[in-house]
Amino acid sequence: MSDTLRALVVAEHASGVLKPSVSRVVTAAAQLASSVDVLVMGDSCAAVAKQAAALEGISRVLCAEKAWLKNPLAETSAHVVKGLAQGYAYILAPASTEGKNMVPRLAALLDSHAISDIIAIEGKDTFKRPIYAGNALATVQCHDPIKVLTVRTTAFAPAAESNTPADIASVDVTDIESAATFVKQALSESTRPELTSARVVISGGRGLQSSDNFKLLESLADKLGAAIGASRAAVDAGYAPNDWQVGQTGKIVAPELYMAVGISGAIQHLAGIKDAQVVVAINKDEEAPIFQFADYGLVGDLFEVLPQLVKKV
Amino acid sequence: MSALETILVTVKRVVDYTIHIRVKSDNSGVETQNVKMSMNPFDEIAVEEAVRLKEKKHAQQVIAATIGPAACQETLRTALAMGADRGIHVVCDDPSLPALHIAKILQQLVAKEKPQLVIMGKQAIDSDNNQCGQMLAALLDWPQGTFASEVSVSDKHLEVTREIDGGLETLRLSLPALVTTDLRLNTPRFASLPNIMQAKRKPIEQIPLESLSIALPKPPTTLKVEEPPARKAGVMVADVDDLVDKLRNEAKVIP
Numbered sequence: 001m002s003d004t005l006r007a008l009v010v011a012e013h014a015s016g017v018l019k020p021s022v023s024r025v026v027t028a029a030a031q032l033a034s035s036v037d038v039l040v041m042g043d044s045c046a047a048v049a050k051q052a053a054a055l056e057g058i059s060r061v062l063c064a065e066k067a068w069l070k071n072p073l074a075e076t077s078a079h080v081v082k083g084l085a086q087g088y089a090y091i092l093a094p095a096s097t098e099g100k101n102m103v104p105r106l107a108a109l110l111d112s113h114a115i116s117d118i119i120a121i122e123g124k125d126t127f128k129r130p131i132y133a134g135n136a137l138a139t140v141q142c143h144d145p146i147k148v149l150t151v152r153t154t155a156f157a158p159a160a161e162s163n164t165p166a167d168i169a170s171v172d173v174t175d176i177e178s179a180a181t182f183v184k185q186a187l188s189e190s191t192r193p194e195l196t197s198a199r200v201v202i203s204g205g206r207g208l209q210s211s212d213n214f215k216l217l218e219s220l221a222d223k224l225g226a227a228i229g230a231s232r233a234a235v236d237a238g239y240a241p242n243d244w245q246v247g248q249t250g251k252i253v254a255p256e257l258y259m260a261v262g263i264s265g266a267i268q269h270l271a272g273i274k275d276a277q278v279v280v281a282i283n284k285d286e287e288a289p290i291f292q293f294a295d296y297g298l299v300g301d302l303f304e305v306l307p308q309l310v311k312k313v
Numbered sequence: 314m315s316a317l318e319t320i321l322v323t324v325k326r327v328v329d330y331t332i333h334i335r336v337k338s339d340n341s342g343v344e345t346q347n348v349k350m351s352m353n354p355f356d357e358i359a360v361e362e363a364v365r366l367k368e369k370k371h372a373q374q375v376i377a378a379t380i381g382p383a384a385c386q387e388t389l390r391t392a393l394a395m396g397a398d399r400g401i402h403v404v405c406d407d408p409s410l411p412a413l414h415i416a417k418i419l420q421q422l423v424a425k426e427k428p429q430l431v432i433m434g435k436q437a438i439d440s441d442n443n444q445c446g447q448m449l450a451a452l453l454d455w456p457q458g459t460f461a462s463e464v465s466v467s468d469k470h471l472e473v474t475r476e477i478d479g480g481l482e483t484l485r486l487s488l489p490a491l492v493t494t495d496l497r498l499n500t501p502r503f504a505s506l507p508n509i510m511q512a513k514r515k516p517i518e519q520i521p522l523e524s525l526s527i528a529l530p531k532p533p534t535t536l537k538v539e540e541p542p543a544r545k546a547g548v549m550v551a552d553v554d555d556l557v558d559k560l561r562n563e564a565k566v567i568p
Contacts, residue, residue, distance in 0.1 A: 073484070074447060074450075074457055074459070075456055075457070078451065096478050097460060097475075097476065097477040097478045098477070098478070100443050100447075100459075101447065101457075101459050101460070102447075103447075104412065104442075104443070104444035104445075104446075104447035104448045104451075105447040105448065105450060105451040105457065106451075107413070107444070107448065108413060108416060108447070108448035108449075108451035108452050109451050111413075111530055112413075112530075113411050113412070113413045113530070113532060113533050114412070114413075114442075114444050114448075115533065116441065116442050116443055116444060117441065126536065130441065130541070131343070131439065131440055131441050131538070132328070132334050132343060132438070132439055132441065133438065133441065134541060135333075135334050135541065136334065136336050136343055136538050136539065136540065136541070137538070137539050137540075137541050138535055138537070138538050139535070139536045139537040139538075139539075140533045140534065140535050140536065141533060141534040141536055142533045143531045143533065143534070144530070178456065179455065179456035179486060179487045179490070180456035180457065180458070180484050180485070180486050180487075180490075181484065181485045182482075182484060183472065183483040183484060183485050184482070184483045185477075185480065185481070185482045185483075186480050186481045186482075186483075187479045187480035187481075188479060188480045194478060194479055196478065200566070200567075224567065242462075242496060242497045243476065243480075245496070248330065248438060249330070249354065249438075249496055250496070256566050257560070257564070257566040257567065267331070267332075267333050268330060268331075274541060277564075277566070278560070278564045278566050279544075279547075280556065280560070291547070291549070293544060293547070294547045295544070295545075295547040295548070295564065296547060296548060296549075296550050296556055296559055296560070296564075297547055297548070297549045297550065298549070298550050298552070298553070298555075298556050299549065300552075300553075305553055308553040309553055309556070309557070312553060312554065312557045313557055313560075313567055
């Protein structure tokens with residue numbers, strides 16, 4: 001592709017660690033542009049910048065270091081990125097809650113349409129993205145001079161590590177008064193992987209019958225290093241917290257293995273697991289729609305099946 | 314005196330979330346003719362939150378707005394039946410304008426109605442963009458509290474708890490401000506029959522899109538809409554041993 005096309009990837013990090021999603025966004029950016037810069041924003045960026053510089057395919061890492069960038073707010077991040085945007089043909093970020101919060105704000109400041117959640121690159125200005133919770137795929141062509149994209153990171157492979165790290169440069173940022181201020185963050189203290197990036201997800205439905213019974217999923221999840229999810233029906237019934245919800249109105253997951261336990265398979269749930277590689281369904285109702293969708297179906301009482309599974313995996 | 318005089322809430326008419334959508338055979342889009350249409354679920358939560366803030370005397374009036382063809386008026390009536398005081402219908406042929414256009418239109422409505430708070434659904438379940446609220450906040454230079462699971466109002470501030478990957482985040486926003494709703498924020502009420510009847514008498518102002526004279530940048534072109542690749546047919550396994558064997562040796566997804 002043309003030598004003149006440059007891309008800027010907006011990095012995400014927490015506690016001094018670059019998030020793994022960033023390397024996948026770099027892969028997408030490298031498909032579009034011949035030169036990819038990564039922007040790290042924060043109050044102390046050196047460690048994260050070094051990790052970003054080690055990614056294959058990066059030209060430069062830009063560091064915007066300010067005390068007021070300690071906690072990423074859309075108001076402040078969009079301001080910083082806007083200041084750096086000229087000269088880039090693409091600005092990309094992960095389609096995480098952080099990216100989804102900031103990117104459309106940035107796009108409006110640039111008078112660009114944002115393209116959300118791209119899963120494939122069909123050309124320099126043409127992208128594939130899911131609509132209707134993945135029940136349809138749209139191919140869209142973007143006409144804006146600066147194309148502003150969020151990337152569904154499960155759709156792109158991580159970039160390799162490079163032996164020759166990219167240069168790290170600090171960038172000037174003008175101060176901004178933000179009408180939003182950070183108060184606090186309460187991250188769930190789980191040792192399990194995050195639902196949206198887990199290799200294995202085990203989800204429970206209304207078939208589990210109570211929140212106590214959800215604990216039955218834990219020993220299996222422990223053995224497989226899995227995240228635990230739930231259907232909307234189970235969440236609505238109060239068996240599981242809302243942030244476990246998988247589906248159109250919850251989280252979209254793309255694990256290598258998805259196990260649906262006591263889940264009937266409502267359309268809205270299936271929409272959230274379309275990208276799973278292998279789907280297993282365990283349900284006592286052989287008519288349950290989930291069996292039409294699953295790669296492996298087992299008709300049986302989950303209260304008998306689960307303990308056996310724990311023993312045998 | 315309430316902290317918020319006016320709340321503007323936005324609603325979109327979409328294919329009902331229980332419907333299994335069909336892609337049109339010419340790949341131009343998704344079939345919406347003769348399909349059950351409803352208010353976008355996240356917008357229902359937005360209307361509910363606005364009405365609750367009014368009921369708690371934090372606000373004096375709730376205005377509901379929609380943009381689209383004549384049929385969108387039904388959706389506006391639903392918002393009025395849930396408790397919004399009046400409606401604004403920006404009339405245009407396109408039922409699904411791009412987010413940046415919507416944001417620019419809403420910017421004009423905000424200039425006209427001067428709300429202190431705009432509440433929107435975090436995304437519409439048809440286009441799944443999750444953009445409008447953030448774009449409108451940018452155009453207005455307002456602070457944004459997206460994916461809200463809790464909103465509390467003090468004198469000149471909002472405290473918004475947001476659903477983020479891995480947990481929750483709380484922000485303090487000075488007013489005026491914009492909030493987009495996530496699922497946990499509330500459970501929307503069903504409009505009662507008397508309220509539905511009463512809503513028929515609430516005013517709806519119609520504004521033709523052309524009359525707003527906004528410069529709308531060229532939207533992205535949808536070249537094609539297609540079905541996602543079908544999953545290959547699965548198999549039924551006899552028992553747990555069979556399942557574990559298949560996962561280990563055939564699918565190779567467990568050690």
